[in-house]
Amino acid sequence: MEKITDGIRKDYNLERLYEHDINPNPFQQFSTWFKEALSSKLPEPNAMTVATSTSDGKPSARIVLLKNFDERGFVFYTNYLSRKSLELTNNPQTELVFWWAGLERQVRIYGRVKQVSDEESDEYFYSRPLNSRLGAWASEQSQVIASRKILEQRFQELQIKYTNQNIPRPTHWGGFLVVPQQFEFWQGRASRLHDRLRYNLLKNKTWQIERLSP
Structure with missing residues (x-):
C-alpha cells in the first residue's frame, strides 16, 4: 500500500461556522455559500458528487453539474437510461456532495429523487x-x-x-429533482476540529439544526 506523505497535509483556518451565524433556512444558507463559491472563482462550483445504489445496496458515485436549485430542491440532467438513472428509478434516494476546496467547505444533501416535468426538461435542453x-x-x-x-x-x-x-429532446434524456430531507454544512477548522452543522427536516416541515462532532 502506498503511503500518503504528510507533505500534502493542510490545516484549515479560513472561516468558522457557528449556530448564531447560520441561516435557519438551509436553502438560503446553501445559496449564500454557493454565491461565495461563484465570487471566489472556484473551478466549476456547481460540480457535485451524486451517489446512488442498487436495490441490493451496491453503491456508485460520479460527478455531475447542478443546473438549478430553489426551495423545491436541486436539479441535474442526464440520460434516463444511464446507470445512475436506472439506480435512481429503482432506489429513488441520493446524497449530493459539494466540495469547495478554496473555501475549505463541504455541503452534503440527502434527499428523495423524482424526474422533473417534460416542460422543465425541454426548457433546459433547448438552452444548451x-x-x-x-x-x-x-x-x-x-x-x-x-x-x-x-x-x-x-x-x-x-x-x-x-x-x-x-x-x-430525446425522450430518454431529462432532469432529476432531489428533494432534500437533510443538509450538512462543513467548515474546515484547525487541528481537524471542523465545524459541522446539520439540518433535519421534521414532520411539521420545519428544520432542526444540530452540531455534529468532527
Whole structure:
C-alpha cells in the first residue's frame, strides 16, 4: 500500500461556522455559500458528487453539474437510461456532495429523487449549445462501445441529419429533482476540529439544526 506523505497535509483556518451565524433556512444558507463559491472563482462550483445504489445496496458515485436549485430542491440532467438513472428509478434516494476546496467547505444533501416535468426538461435542453444537444443523442450513456471512433461517427451523422433543423429532446434524456430531507454544512477548522452543522427536516416541515462532532 502506498503511503500518503504528510507533505500534502493542510490545516484549515479560513472561516468558522457557528449556530448564531447560520441561516435557519438551509436553502438560503446553501445559496449564500454557493454565491461565495461563484465570487471566489472556484473551478466549476456547481460540480457535485451524486451517489446512488442498487436495490441490493451496491453503491456508485460520479460527478455531475447542478443546473438549478430553489426551495423545491436541486436539479441535474442526464440520460434516463444511464446507470445512475436506472439506480435512481429503482432506489429513488441520493446524497449530493459539494466540495469547495478554496473555501475549505463541504455541503452534503440527502434527499428523495423524482424526474422533473417534460416542460422543465425541454426548457433546459433547448438552452444548451447545439453540440451538447447532439451529444445527448449520440451517447448511449453507460453502455459499452467498441471504440471512440464509433461515438464520433455517430455524432457526425447527427450533425448532418440535423443541419438547419430543430434538434428535439430525446425522450430518454431529462432532469432529476432531489428533494432534500437533510443538509450538512462543513467548515474546515484547525487541528481537524471542523465545524459541522446539520439540518433535519421534521414532520411539521420545519428544520432542526444540530452540531455534529468532527
